[in-house]
Amino acid sequence: LSSIDKRVTLAQVARVAGVSKTTVSVVLNGGAEALGIRAATQAQVLDAASSLGYSPNYAARMLRRGRTGILTLLVNQLANPVFVDMALTARAAAESGGYDLEVVDAGAIEAEVRALEHLRGGRADGVMVATGRHHGRRPAVDRLLDLVGQGMPAVVLIDQSPDPRVPAIRADVFGGSLEAVRHLVALGHRRIGHVTLHGAGDIAAARSELTDEPSSLGDRYRGYRQALAEADIPLDDSLLARGPDTLAGGGEAMRQLLALDSPPTAVFVFNDLPAIGAIRACFEVGVRVPDDLAIVALGGVELGAYVTPALTSVRIPAVDMANQAVQMLFDVMTGGVSNVDRVLPARLLVRESCGATRRGGVQS
Amino acid sequence: LSSIDKRVTLAQVARVAGVSKTTVSVVLNGGAEALGIRAATQAQVLDAASSLGYSPNYAARMLRRGRTGILTLLVNQLANPVFVDMALTARAAAESGGYDLEVVDAGAIEAEVRALEHLRGGRADGVMVATGRHHGRRPAVDRLLDLVGQGMPAVVLIDQSPDPRVPAIRADVFGGSLEAVRHLVALGHRRIGHVTLHGAGDIAAARSELTDEPSSLGDRYRGYRQALAEADIPLDDSLLARGPDTLAGGGEAMRQLLALDSPPTAVFVFNDLPAIGAIRACFEVGVRVPDDLAIVALGGVELGAYVTPALTSVRIPAVDMANQAVQMLFDVMTGGVSNVDRVLPARLLVRESCGATRRGGVQS
């Protein structure tokens, strides 16, 4: 019972229409006018095709044409609305260029490597990678560069370009983070914590990695650090907490910070979802946000405007990034473009969780 | 500059290894032992393949084998975490069965129809439809049944089965809604509103559609109505508000209800996201939830446990639904199964927004 059972082929249409396969193919692909195929013949073909319910076999067409008509987007985490926005926008952009978009949640590094290896078999005509894992010498980068070496057009989002052949687009996460923490400083905070993604090593290893790696996680940390330095606030490792990139993860990290002998009065959280988890953790412990503790985050998703207090957050322009990434990919596919590393501004959206404003309308 | 440029073929591997294409194919597909191919030959093939960086062409394999190795899942809305959970779970289940999963956000009916028509070209070996649009005589249903008639294995989630050849699985939305509204009644509420999805016609048309259509939206309404009837509370159309299935949409609908001369003291919202929007709208207007107004919803996503007040909601077992749907699809593909219409329980998760409990730990 395979789906191929009752499938109609072009040859059958040709037989029913009483013409050759060539004619059917030409008519169905809209080349009839150019080749001057008689109107009556066209009608026969069209009739036969629709009465048989013909639709062209995708695999055969793909093989013959040497292209798939598909673009693939690898995202970090579909649970994060930033990536949903990105995916939906990229799909629309791809479709308006005549391509389908396939979205893969490559949250785990293994998933990303597997997806990239899959692509080697020619499952897509181009790939966009928005996993935030394409800095340094990582397995994912190597797989991507393999693909590129093989001729696959590629674009990187979030990270800097790993290679001159791969244009990249990202938000100015450093600048946005700097602005966010400066905002906290301006509100009078001096004891400011930072929640970042959990990593492998101890806190010292984490700090040195955040200091050196050209990742967006590093950009957050460096923005934080610079804002503190500008205000002559010494860095305090005990104020650096780590957790998974989830609602629960942000809650855990916040509880750690709250349990300190000298807890922070403000915290900069690496993503919106963990920040929402952090706000909730404060509520459960009886710490009032923003009165007792200010929270700012990075992401700027619409959801943040709907929690209470509404989340002050640096807005990542996911829609712009996606649109431009697709355009860049088209540019690569049509031959040109190299050494592109575009950075989009990321501005702070001041809402309620930082204490700068009080209950107002929804600002998104 | 096509991605096909530098692609290595099986023929090249055969040439380098000094054997035939047959041998290469057999060795690479793991049939070497069964056919007793000499170890030395195997090694030559493996060496040649890896030194050339060979990976089999996907389109060619698909065409030749007559199968794609892909399952497609159409979801209603990726912005709703229920569908993200469903997609991630289904992907894992599909992969453990040797298939890839392709997820399509078919929020708009046109997107769904397009995706379904695409599938006619043989882009997948099976399809799962979780759009909530497969009841009655709708264009989407017709396209799906076309596909099924052509031999495509299919499973429907959310809606009832549209055809004996298409097994279906859904949550007991009627039962869950009944329980939710009974809960409000038990808390002493008599003036209970319902927020549902905006439709085409006026409120009378909406009510009659909700009464008659075997949709999950109808199930919500009928659960609501029955709970009221059990408590001898008369139906009041002015308490039926409609809005889009978004954060903002729930806010709008709630504002309508709040603007009534005699506003409700409790509201049952059709999905979690609009319910979160409704809670926020209350906050902005100065209506305290749950003290002034109780809110219950349907969805039961983790996020609801992190907003404040935490959202009381009927839990849709997205993970179970997805796992079982994939299993059902496998069953269809391997020949059997007809007339299946499975219903999973959907129980109320009492959190804070209904006023039955006060600030506790996170309950998800």
Added chain:
DNA sequence: CTGAAAGCGCTTACAG
């Protein structure tokens, strides 16, 4: 133990 050949369903030069 291994190879030559056919064929999956298309598209596209090439003839006429």
Added chain:
DNA sequence: CTGAAAGCGCTTACAG
């Protein structure tokens, strides 16, 4: 204006 033929890159009977 239309058709016969080749070929995209695989897999799989079938020979030997």
